[in-house]
Amino acid sequence: MKELDDKKSRLLSAAKEVLAEKGLEKATISDIVKRAGMAQGTFYLYFSSKNALIPAIANDLLQTMLHKIKKEQVLSDDIWSFFHKMITVTFQVTNSYKEVLSLCYSGLAIDNTLSEWDRIYNPYYSWLAEIIAKGIEQKAIRQDVDPLVAARMVIGLIESSAEQIYLFNKLDKPLPEHQQDLFTFIHHALEHR
Numbered sequence: 001m002k003e004l005d006d007k008k009s010r011l012l013s014a015a016k017e018v019l020a021e022k023g024l025e026k027a028t029i030s031d032i033v034k035r036a037g038m039a040q041g042t043f044y045l046y047f048s049s050k051n052a053l054i055p056a057i058a059n060d061l062l063q064t065m066l067h068k069i070k071k072e073q074v075l076s077d078d079i080w081s082f083f084h085k086m087i088t089v090t091f092q093v094t095n096s097y098k099e100v101l102s103l104c105y106s107g108l109a110i111d112n113t114l115s116e117w118d119r120i121y122n123p124y125y126s127w128l129a130e131i132i133a134k135g136i137e138q139k140a141i142r143q144d145v146d147p148l149v150a151a152r153m154v155i156g157l158i159e160s161s162a163e164q165i166y167l168f169n170k171l172d173k174p175l176p177e178h179q180q181d182l183f184t185f186i187h188h189a190l191e192h193r
Contacts, residue, residue: 008046010036012060015053020099024050055116058104065093066124079135083186087158087179094162102167125151132190141190154186 014036018027029050033040047053072085094101128151135141141150161182164170171178 007036007038007042008056011038011043011046012053012056016057016060016097016100019053019057019103024054024103054104055120057100058117059120061093061097061101061104062120062124064097065090066127068093079131079138079140080183080187082131083154084183086154087182090158091162091165091175091179094159095166098166101163121155124155128155135190136192139192142192145190150190154190157186158182 011032015027015032018031018035021027022031027050029043030040032050032053033043036042047056068089069086072089073082077085125148129147132141132145132147132150132154136143136145136147161178165175165178173181
């Protein structure tokens with residue numbers, strides 16, 4: 001099983017590189033397997049087509065971000081320190097993978113698999129909803145907040161802000177100032193008063 005996971009991981013890594021270099025239309029499966037050092041038939045053990053890579057890459061990137069956020073999280077952190085770290089990590093991952101993220105969005109839209117995005121994000125939403133629920137219990141977050149709705153909104157807001165900067169080059173002020181404004185907005189929206 002480990003070898004299968006390793007092969008799939010190598011294919012995803014190669015696909016991210018090739019797609020970032022050539023784009024979805026110009027990249028070929030041959031390019032991807034060559035970069036991964038595998039036979040073409042191996043690709044089809046994991047993916048039915050080049051477009052089938054897109055949700056897998058999106059999931060892989062989300063898992064990377066979630067892993068980094070969890071790694072940064074410290075048990076003693078209060079909810080607000082956690083949100084600061086979440087903003088920082090989301091911006092870092094978005095910047096590091098901006099070309100691939102751009103392809104993921106266009107690929108999911110072209111292939112009409114936007115519903116796949118929701119499936120990919122559900123574990124992230126649920127995890128953040130649990131953290132928000134703890135914030136409510138600790139009276140740091142307002143009692144009238146629905147944790148799952150708030151989780152979806154917070155994730156959407158943070159990611160959209162990062163994408164505006166890194167995917168669409170819309171940075172109106174220094175990055176730390178932008179991130180602080182984002183944090184302040186989230187804090188004011190959720191803070192228990």
